[in-house]
Amino acid sequence: MARVDVAVVGGGAMGATAAWRLARSGRSVVLCERFDPVHDRGSSHGATRIFRVAYRDPRYTDLALRALPLWRELEAATGEVLLEQVGQLDHGRSEAVAEVADSLAAAGRPHEVLTPEAAADRWPGMRFEGSVVMSPDGGRCWAERTVAAAWRAAGAAGAELRSRTPVVRMEVRGDRAVLHLPDGEVEADVAVVAAGAWVGDLLAGLVDLPALTVEDEQPSHFRPLDPSAEWPSFLHHRPPADGTDRPLGFDAYGLLTPGEGVKVGGHGTTAACEPDRRTGVDPGRAAALSAYVAEWFPGLDPRPVTTTSCLFTTTPDDHFVLDRRGPLVVCSPCSGHGFKFVPAVAREVERLVSGEAQPEAAWRLPG
Ligand SMILES: Cc1cc2nc3c(=O)[nH]c(=O)nc-3n(C[C@H](O)[C@H](O)[C@H](O)COP(=O)(O)OP(=O)(O)OC[C@H]3O[C@@H](n4cnc5c(N)ncnc54)[C@H](O)[C@@H]3O)c2cc1C
Numbered sequence: 001m002a003r004v005d006v007a008v009v010g011g012g013a014m015g016a017t018a019a020w021r022l023a024r025s026g027r028s029v030v031l032c033e034r035f036d037p038v039h040d041r042g043s044s045h046g047a048t049r050i051f052r053v054a055y056r057d058p059r060y061t062d063l064a065l066r067a068l069p070l071w072r073e074l075e076a077a078t079g080e081v082l083l084e085q086v087g088q089l090d091h092g093r094s095e096a097v098a099e100v101a102d103s104l105a106a107a108g109r110p111h112e113v114l115t116p117e118a119a120a121d122r123w124p125g126m127r128f129e130g131s132v133v134m135s136p137d138g139g140r141c142w143a144e145r146t147v148a149a150a151w152r153a154a155g156a157a158g159a160e161l162r163s164r165t166p167v168v169r170m171e172v173r174g175d176r177a178v179l180h181l182p183d184g185e186v187e188a189d190v191a192v193v194a195a196g197a198w199v200g201d202l203l204a205g206l207v208d209l210p211a212l213t214v215e216d217e218q219p220s221h222f223r224p225l226d227p228s229a230e231w232p233s234f235l236h237h238r239p240p241a242d243g244t245d246r247p248l249g250f251d252a253y254g255l256l257t258p259g260e261g262v263k264v265g266g267h268g269t270t271a272a273c274e275p276d277r278r279t280g281v282d283p284g285r286a287a288a289l290s291a292y293v294a295e296w297f298p299g300l301d302p303r304p305v306t307t308t309s310c311l312f313t314t315t316p317d318d319h320f321v322l323d324r325r326g327p328l329v330v331c332s333p334c335s336g337h338g339f340k341f342v343p344a345v346a347r348e349v350e351r352l353v354s355g356e357a358q359p360e361a362a363w364r365l366p367g
Pocket residue numbers: 009010011012013014015032033034035041042043044045048049050051165166167168194195196197198199202217218219265310311312331332333334335336337338339340341
């Protein structure tokens with residue numbers, strides 16, 4: 001049986017970046033990923049994700065601000081541009097947008113409050129309602145590029161990289177974790193479980209997780225009518241469909257992916273699914289999204305150029321799960337808004353592995 005200091009299960013954005021941090025600190029690390037290093041069956045594929053420090057919940061503003069220098073550190077380690085701060089807008093429900101402005105003010109970050117009319121003059125590709133806040137700290141992360149770079153960096157730091165290696169089962173033996181692989185076992189002082197939508201199956205009987213919902217989210221890219229127009233990233237806060245206000249939620253989101261168009265998602269594009277039994281792009285949801293784009297984006301052709309399917313895994317309160325039970329560190333799920341925090345989550349994982357940190361209260365496992 002192979003023995004390592006740390007075994008990381010799942011090589012998406014979280015697992016690969018955690019493996020890099022753990023290996024560069026001198027630990028022996030194995031990273032097991034059931035698919036290829038960069039694949040399109042989990043949550044980290046596609047070119048871009050929104051980066052924002054603008055959150056209604058100030059804890060996430062703080063975490064995004066802590067992530068910023070860590071993104072720059074990951075860029076320096078990999079020689080890649082991974083984060084571009086091109087700005088980000090929140091608009092819609094005034095009470096939600098006011099909380100965003102409050103979080104930014106409390107953190108001392110620059111932001112501008114505009115009327116919908118002033119915002120539409122400045123960004124004529126969009127329509128706005130309610131209140132508008134512009135945060136120049138926001139922008140986009142390069143998603144697949146980050147995953148590929150983290151795999152390379154983890155390998156260069158000495159991690160053993162095992163793609164196409166599913167962890168069939170996990171076990172706690174004594175005070176160590178055991179991974180059952182198709183070709184043998186790996187014993188580790190600590191196993192970091194960063195299995196995204198599959199975390200529930202893998203940890204069943206080992207760790208009590210909060211109730212998880214896995215959804216198939218299907219955003220599309222749309223062609224800008226004016227190729228020279230500016231597109232900050234954006235969130236649209238509208239009344240929640242079920243009437244429950246979720247402070248980490250929003251109705252629709254989007255951003256420019258240079259070379260692909262403007263990605264728009266969230267408005268009626270999610271549906272519960274089983275991660276290994278997805279049924280492909282749903283024309284009904286794509287049509288609802290096109291109708292939303294036709295209503296709110298005068299600067300986009302509402303016919304989608306491409307539509308993708310990606311897994312959102314959420315806890316009931318949309319917080320993360322980042323905690324430790326014995327030799328198991330749980331680093332999933334990141335509730336549909338985790339990408340911007342990738343290097344900060346990886347640092348929290350390292351602190352949990354070393355026993356240096358208690359998790360934030362909001363991210364603790366039940367019990
Ligand atoms: C459409 C969409 C839009 C999003 N937009 C944003 C955004 O704008 N901003 C933002 O911050 N966040 C956003 N997110 C969320 C963000 O992308 C995720 O939080 C993040 O990618 C999660 O990464 P992960 O590594 O936890 O999961 P994943 O990337 O899914 O990685 C988990 C990995 O574990 C592997 N695995 C699972 N089981 C096993 C096993 N038994 N053995 C071995 N390997 C296993 C899987 O194959 C997978 O590669 C979005 C998500 C989606 C789906």
